[in-house]
Amino acid sequence: MVLDMLAGWSAARINQFLERRRETAFQKVDRWERRVIEGWIHTIPHRAVLDAPCGNGRLFNSFPHTVEHLIGVDADFGFCAQARRLAETLGLESEIICGLLPDLGLPTVDVAVCVRFWCHLPGWVADRLLARLLMCATSIILQFNEDDGTDEAVALSVSPDCRLDTTRRIAEVASSMNAEIVRVARHQSSTSRFVLLRKG
Numbered sequence: 413m414v415l416d417m418l419a420g421w422s423a424a425r426i427n428q429f430l431e432r433r434r435e436t437a438f439q440k441v442d443r444w445e446r447r448v449i450e451g452w453i454h455t456i457p458h459r460a461v462l463d464a465p466c467g468n469g470r471l472f473n474s475f476p477h478t479v480e481h482l483i484g485v486d487a488d489f490g491f492c493a494q495a496r497r498l499a500e501t502l503g504l505e506s507e508i509i510c511g512l513l514p515d516l517g518l519p520t521v522d523v524a525v526c527v528r529f530w531c532h533l534p535g536w537v538a539d540r541l542l543a544r545l546l547m548c549a550t551s552i553i554l555q556f557n558e559d560d561g562t563d564e565a566v567a568l569s570v571s572p573d574c575r576l577d578t579t580r581r582i583a584e585v586a587s588s589m590n591a592e593i594v595r596v597a598r599h600q601s602s603t604s605r606f607v608l609l610r611k612g
């Protein structure tokens with residue numbers, strides 16, 4: 413039935429259809445993620461927010477209307493274009509920068525949000541990104557999975573009991589930058605975690 417429907421469409425319409433599907437698929441924010449982000453962001457100064465990486469702006473709807481300036485960073489041009497459109501639709505004053513983390517120079521903000529990215533990074537890149545974020549933001553809302561970074565221990569043939577504890581590792585990097593974890597949220601049925609980091 414879907415094929416019959418598509419047969420009558422021009423390539424342009426099919427592309428438009430697929431693009432819209434892609435946008436809505438990436439637009440979904442899990443209820444738990446939304447609750448944590450919305451709940452925490454209200455408790456900290458949040459006039460200028462950095463969403464890094466922002467993808468297509470999936471989280472923009474979770475940011476309060478009191479955000480005055482939103483900066484999104486992503487490596488993907490297509491996602492940046494979608495994020496820009498979404499920010500406009502939501503009436504957010506925004507700057508969407510296409511570039512590579514962690515080396516990109518980042519502007520000073522009140523809070524940086526980093527979600528669904530740690531799992532893609534080798535531990536040492538994650539450490540570097542955290543240090544970068546701590547240089548530009550007073551608070552950081554960071555999501556990761558408790559088992560992120562363990563691949564390194566395996567690759568280096570470190571014994572299994574030396575599995576890296578991601579929360580501890582984040583706390584250590586933070587402490588070396590005069591920051592600390594002030595809140596933790598653990599997902600009930602997965603290894604996903606959120607931490608709120610604050611600079612001293």
Ligand SMILES: C[S@@+](CC[C@H](N)C(=O)[O-])C[C@H]1O[C@@H](n2cnc3c(N)ncnc32)[C@H](O)[C@@H]1O
Nearest residue numbers: 465466467470486487488491511512513527528
């Ligand atoms: C799983 S998405 C998460 C996006 C967003 N944080 C969210 O929760 O919807 C990961 C994003 O990281 C971006 N990305 C991957 N490597 C990157 C890099 N080195 N610098 C900046 N963005 C990167 C991808 O383009 C993708 O949009």
